[in-house]
Amino acid sequence: MELIDALKSYTDPANDGIKYKKDALRVYDRVKDVCSPLITMEDTNGSQKISLCYKSVKDFFIDPKNKRRIEEYLLDFFIDENKALEELGVSCIEYLSEERYQDPSDLKALVTRSESSYNNAFLRYAAVFWHMHMQDITPSSETLKTVEDFLKSPAFWTCIYVQSHAAPHLFARYKRETSHYKPILGTIPNAGLQFALPLPPWKEDSSSADYVSLDRSFCAFVLDWGELLTKNPDQLTSCCSAHSL
Incomplete structure (x- = not known):
C-alpha cells in the first residue's frame, strides 16, 4: 500500500480518486514486472514487504565501475546513490506538500489506522x-x-504531527552514557544535553541564509516543545500557537 500510494506522484494528478488509484496500481504492476527477478515479496500482516533478493544487487547497481561493462540501453538502471537519496527526499516532500496535508480537517485520522488508511499509506x-x-x-x-x-x-x-505520533524519538532529549545515548525526560537543557532534530544537518556553505534561519528557528521550537511532543503529541496545536517558524 505504501508503494502504491507513493507512486501516485507518477500518475496524472487531475484524475479522480478511483482512476488515480487504478493508475498507481498500473505503475506498481509495471515496476513489479520489470524488477521481479531482483526482488522478493513477503506477505506480512495483510500487506507485502518488498526487498532486494541480495545485498549484492544494490552493490552492483550503485558501483560506478559497472557502467563501463554493460550495454548502453541498461545505463538507466545504474544510479548515483547520492542523487537517488536526494530524489527520494524530494519525492517525500512533494507527497507531504499535497493540498490534502496543507490544512487537514482531522489530524487524528491521519495517524489512525482504518479502512481508509490506503489514502495516506505513504x-x-x-x-x-x-x-x-x-x-x-x-x-x-x-x-x-x-x-x-x-x-x-x-x-x-x-x-510534525505525524512524526510525533509515528516516531516520537525524533524530538527526544538524550545524554551520552558510554558509547550509547540514553533518552531522558524532565531535564533542564545544559551543555551535556543533546536532542534530536528531524532536519538535514546541512552546513552553511552548502545551504542558504534562509535555510540556516529556518533550521535555527525549528531548533528553538524542538528545544522548547520537543519533550511535550514525545509525551503528548496531540498538543501540537498548543505548541504552534506559542511558536512560529
Missing part, C-alpha cells in the same frame, strides 16, 4: 524519513528551495 514513511534521505547529500539549488518552501508551509506542521 504518509508515515514520508514524514519520518524525508530528512534522513537527505542527511549526507549536498543539495542542489532546486532541492534547497523545495525544502525551504516546505518548512514555511502549513504542511510542515502536519508532518
